[in-house]
Amino acid sequence: EVQLVESGGGLVQPGRSLKLSCAASGFTFSNYYMAWVRQAPKKGLEWVATISTSGSRTYYPDSVKGRFTISRDNAKSSLYLQMNSLKSEDTATYYCARHSPFNYWGQGVMVTVSS
């Protein structure tokens, strides 16, 4: 059974950093592109980042480019999202998802950016 379990969320002040993790199991992690998708409270879904199987290619929307970094450790079947210079508008539930399409999702982890 495919499982994706996010961790690392919490309350953080504007301008600070936070790193999310996603532990994957039930499939050969190194064979799949992976992604982060977020959902602000009571809002829709927003794609945040994608990483290739080897980690050599990464993709971001303009809203997070230069502030967020997606990475992976295939040996540990883990996905990461380093979030720097956080803003209030980054407040959301962050989901780890397997490409493509996004056919498996984690349960999500809440990130609140507030002073």
Place this chain on the structure above:
Amino acid sequence: EIVLTQSPTTMAASPGEKVTLTCRASSSVSYMHWYQQRSGASPKLWIYETSKLASGVPNRFSGSGSGTSYSLTINSMETEDAATYYCQQGSSYPYTFGAGTKLELK
């Protein structure tokens, strides 16, 4: 960036009623994916590559479309279908989602 516009924003349907949700893209895309999200739950892939049903999706659901116009149809509304449905394009980066259609039971 390809903008996806879903309509209606909200709708209510009675059990047994036929329902059609629409997603329009600002530029042509090769295919469309659809996700179902029930309240308090993670999204689930529902229809992929325009018309293929994800595993476990009842066959009262169908998807169609091409170019800039896509739709999700429920042949006969059931209670469990009440949820928010999002379309998503994966043809080009940045990947984008529609704002969602909230489908309620009448």
